Amino acid sequence: MKGNKGQKNKRNSELKAIFFIILISAVMFIISTYAWFTTQKNVSITNLSGTVEVAEGLEISLDAKTWSNGIVLGEEEGQLSIIDDAYPGHHNLQPTEMLPVSTLGLVSGNMTDLKLIRGKVTNSIQLSEIVATDEKILDSANAKYPGYFAFDIFLKNSSKQEEYDDVLQLNYDSSLEILEASKASTGLQNTVRVAFAKYGTAESGTSDVMADQVTVLEETAGIGDAADPVYISDVAIWEPNSSDHVEYIVTNNNQIKWAAGDQKYNDTEKPDGGMGFGPTTQMPTFALRDAAIDNEIADIYDWSGTNNATLQKQIVLQTTKTSESDYSIAEGVQNLISTSDTGDGSVTFGIAPNRISRIRVYVWLEGQDVDTINYASHGGGVKLNIGLVKGSEEGTHELVEPEP
DSSP: OHHHHHHHHHHHHHHHHHHHHHHHHHHHHHHHTSSSOTTOOOOOOOOEEEEEEEOTTEEEESSSSSOBSEEEESSSTTOBOTTTTSOTTOOOBOOSSOOOBBOOOOOOSSOSSOOOEEEEEETTTEEEEEEEOOTTOOOTTSTTOOOSEEEEEEEEEOOSOOSSOEEOEEOTTOEEEESSGGGGGGTGGGTEEEEEEEESOSSSSOEETTOOHHHHHHHHSOOSTTOOOOOEEEEEEEETTTTOOOHHHHHHSOOOEEOGGGGGGOOEEOTTSSEEOOTTOOOOOEEEOGGGTTSOBSOTTEESSTTTTTEEEOOOEEOOBSSSSOOSBTTOSEEOBBTTSOSSSOSBOEEOTTEEEEEEEEEEEBTTSTTOOGGGGGOOOEEEEEEEEOSOOTTOSSOOOOOO
16 A cells, blocks of 8 residues: 555646646747747638729729729639739749748839848747748748738829839728637737838839830739849838737737937836837837848847847837727828838838839738737738828828829
């Protein structure tokens, strides 16, 4: 009896030890899930639905042939698919799973695609195996797999003037949300970025508003026997829902090291007694620079200047949602800002007057966003509504006719 009791106590001790090891492992796993969520690839974010609508003076097309006032994104009956309804020779992307990437959206040299960068996070803050994604790779197991949506739209701009680019604006009803309402609490809707990459300039890379599909594709997409290469000339990035952080993020992922001039973003007391960002803090994101490729970053949350060689402040149009249930832009109509801007919003993003322009729309999960954690990776599809206007007064919630 005594021997059996001793063996039982021994087994209990062993079980307790195993439980303790499992508990420690679980804690370590939880710690390792902050940021980028690359340690756990069980992502279900594969759908993109919504609309892209344009106002008076603009027409839009997915194939440079059929023009209208709007397109509906999705694969349900009667809806246009960014893959099936694209132009011949396109390389629109619809990923099998969305994976975090990062970009500053800066234009350098002859770029045919926006450079989005991915890394592997370890110990919750270290980023290594940093590579540039490749839009030609279809295997999601490959580190260079895009993992983001990208599709071309063509804009026909009938303008009352011919001297300068018309500033492209986001209408007040533009929005981005997660399809499954139960997943909104993970904060995934706060991590998404939308970029607009413009090809060509007013002098080259655009087409006359009366041009046919063959001509437009040759001149703006570099497709066809008489085509010349066409490169990205400007980029604008939009960050919807920029002042929302769910409670879990504020409590557990609040570890940014700010530069002296950015201490204003520490507006609330953290659980450990220090100061950090709060649930409604609108703050910048320091995204990966090209120099980060093939290097390592010891602390992805060190935005104090130590990582200036690999991280840089993202120049974006930040907007906030109208209410908990209404994801439209609370600030009203907003000018799109070029990523070449210095931060004051003076360098706007425009399209050539009385021309057809090609713009590539990118939708991705920004890995450097503090809300991008493993728990957010269980979100549903992304619903994106984009309203493109011009000549409206900023901050308004009604269209204003442009001046002659």
